[in-house]
Amino acid sequence: xxxxxxxxxxxxxxxxxxxxxxxxxxxxxxxxxxxxxxxxxxxxxxxxxxxxxxxxxxxxxxxxxxxxxxxxxxxxxxxxxxxxxxxxxxxxxxxxxxxxxxx
Numbered sequence: 001x002x003x004x005x006x007x008x009x010x011x012x013x014x015x016x017x018x019x020x021x022x023x024x025x026x027x028x029x030x031x032x033x034x035x036x037x038x039x040x041x042x043x044x045x046x047x048x049x050x051x052x053x054x055x056x057x058x059x060x061x062x063x064x065x066x067x068x069x070x071x072x073x074x075x076x077x078x079x080x081x082x083x084x085x086x087x088x089x090x091x092x093x094x095x096x097x098x099x100x101x102x103x
Contacts, residue, residue, distance in 0.1 A: 003053060003055045003056050003059055004055075006055065006059050007055045010022075010058075010091075013090060013091060013094045014087060014090055014091075018083075018086075018087055018090070021083065022058065022087055023054055023055070023058065025080065025083075025084070026054050026057055026058040026061065027054045027057075029057075029061075029074075030049060030052070030054060030057045033049060034046060034049045034050065037049065062091070067088075068084075068088065071084060
């Protein structure tokens with residue numbers, strides 16, 4: 001799936017408000033990850049992150065099976081954690097619905 005297709009599908013599933021919030025959240029998280037990589041002189045990781053669009057970053061983050069675990073370890077604010085939980089639940093529900101209807 002391309003980033004463009006992923007973004008369109010994500011926006012359709014989440015709705016405009018949640019999608020915009022998630023893109024902003026992902027952009028902030030990406031910048032934090034770049035700063036952490038700079039602090040540890042991880043030049044290859046810095047280059048990869050800077051070359052990646054916010055949507056691409058989000059695509060890779062949501063594709064990671066340890067995504068939720070990593071988010072919990074990153075020390076999210078409670079309201080961010082709740083909103084991410086709702087968004088992930090929406091995505092899981094959509095996946096289950098698609099799996100059931102496409103079989």
